[in-house]
Amino acid sequence: MNHYLDFEKPIAELEGKIEELRHLSNSTDINIAEEVQRLQLKLDRLLRLTYGKLTAWQKVQVARHPARPHLSHYVKSLIEDFTPLAGDRSFAEDRAIVGGLGRFRGRSVMVIGHEKGADTQTRVRHNFGMAKPEGYRKAQRLMQLAERFHLPLITLVDTAGAYPGVGAEERGQAEAIAKSIATCLEVKIPLVAVIIGEGGSGGAMALAAANAVLMLEHAVYSVISPEGCGSILWRDGNHVQEAAEALRLTAQDLLKLGVVDQIVPEPLGGAHRETEMAVAAVGSAIEEALRPLEKLDGNQLKARRRAKFLDMGQKGLA
Secondary structure (H helix, E strand, O other), rough: OOOHHHHHHHHHHHHHHHHHHHHHHHHHHOOHHHHHHHHHHHHHHHHHHHHHHOOOOHHHHHHOOOOHHHHHHHHHHHHHOOOOOOOOOOOOOOEEEEEEEEEEEOOOEEEEEEEEOOHHHHHHHOOOOOOOOOHHHHHHHHHHHHOOOOEEEEEEEEEEEOOOOOOHHHHHHHHHHHHHHHHHOOOOEEEEEEEEEEHOOOHHHHHOOEEEEEEEOOOEEEEOOOOHHHHOOOOOOOOOHHHHHHHHOOOOHHHHHHHOOOEEEOOOOOOOOHHHHHHHHHHHHHHHHHHOOOOOOOHHHHHHHHHHHOOOOOOOOO
């Protein structure tokens, strides 16, 4: 069963009619191919019109779509011989952040990313992609391992934010995130980050201080969620749309500000409609971003990365 967002009701109705006609065609001798084709063209136009003018809040909804491809989809399709590495060697294994070694289009790489889970069982197992301190300390360990063996690092960001529980705070959540950001900036290897869905707060930034930051067309990336922003500024939950606009969290806004370097186009109607196509587009964008970085030495990579983040926010403010 398809999951439709609130603004997709006209799309849902059209797709329902097309499905009914196809079912009727299979059960009778009536040829209704022309009518189906006409409705399909109408559906494509409606998808193009709807997704061509999404508001910031609608993009948040798309970025959170339950059928949107997660880390596991990207690893399965893009990374050969993936070998997961677990634990922070200090406290525990955090399943919200998954990392390991593998081969990406002929090169050995380290891959680290947030995994939200695809159903109730896996979402609970991965804590909905919200990592605890041990997750970020595991990420630091894997980054340093990648540097030791001169492996390019690919990070895939998709989290509402770091886990805000008491236990996480007691174990040094803020310090773990800060140190993870610092490790991103320090390692002398090519680092490409991709915001594949929701990039929330420091929990996202902990894996995204990269040489090249890519972002899917309908992903979002912000210091706080619209709900959190609305509750602080307006003290109620009825201003999420205004908060989303004010946060400038869309890929298009962030490209203008220089926060991200490239927008990866999504299939018509969002990545959740054509998962394989979306994953392949991300793979091609990562390869394109990695190629020039692999020609630089470690000191150049580190210096350029640090300069990039020191300059952040200057572009597009005029």
